[in-house]
Amino acid sequence: MKSHYSPVHLIFFLLLLVFLLILIQLELLVFAFEKLNLSPGLGMIILMSSLFGSAINLPLFRIKADISVSQLLRQEYRGIIRIPMQPFHNETLVSVNLGGCLIPIALSAYLFMTSGLNMPVTLLGVAIIAAISYYFSRPIPGLGIGMPILIAPISAALVGLYLSPEQSAPLAYISGTLGVLIGADLLNLKSIPRLGAPHASIGGAGTFDGIFITGIVAALLT
DSSP: OOOSOOHHHHHHHHHHHHHHHHHHHTTHHHHHHHHTTOOHHHHHHHHHHHHHHTTOEEEEEEEEOSSOGGGOOOOOOOSSSOOOOOOOOSEEEEEEEIIIIIHHHHHHHHHHHHHOOOHHHHHHHHHHHHHHHHHHOEEETTTEEEOOTTHHHHHHHHHHHHHOGGGHHHHHHHHHHHHHIIIIIGGGGGGGGGTTOSEEEETSTTTHHHHHHHHHHHHHOO
16 A cells, blocks of 8 residues: 655655654653643644544545646645555545544534634634635645645644734634634635646645644644
């Protein structure tokens, strides 16, 4: 079975794990997860589940392509997860990613209910990040929708600190993850027929990197 990970991405993955272990050793994550109303153990489970869950896509529907195979010019996307090129048969399978969509949505709902955030501030934060994500996201022929990795984490951190300083961590996570899913993925569904991608995943490769790192930055936000 061919691996979805290149040596470079495996090295990045290992460095990320080492970084997280160092944070645990310094007891920074203990305080950080408390800011998100999570126990350290549960916080680590969620982070690791999101990372490994990025390999799981649940099919939703298929979209007929507006581009022929002969017109397709494929590009390579380099992110945490490397997606191998697959044959294209004039239709795109749209899926939802477990680690980059379903888990962040569930955690966002939990954080909203337990953090004391009010609905108008939360919706404003999500709307701001959705607009930023839509502006910076771009179609990648042959693969799907992608956006720069650090746009969402930095924007979400600033939104959280500005709109709700006392609840900056949960607001940064909620606005960062939901904003990316809405702005980069859902609002760009109309572009999928023109990409010539055999598979497009909501919260998957292309936007997963930003969502995952947003979670880490939000957890460390004080």
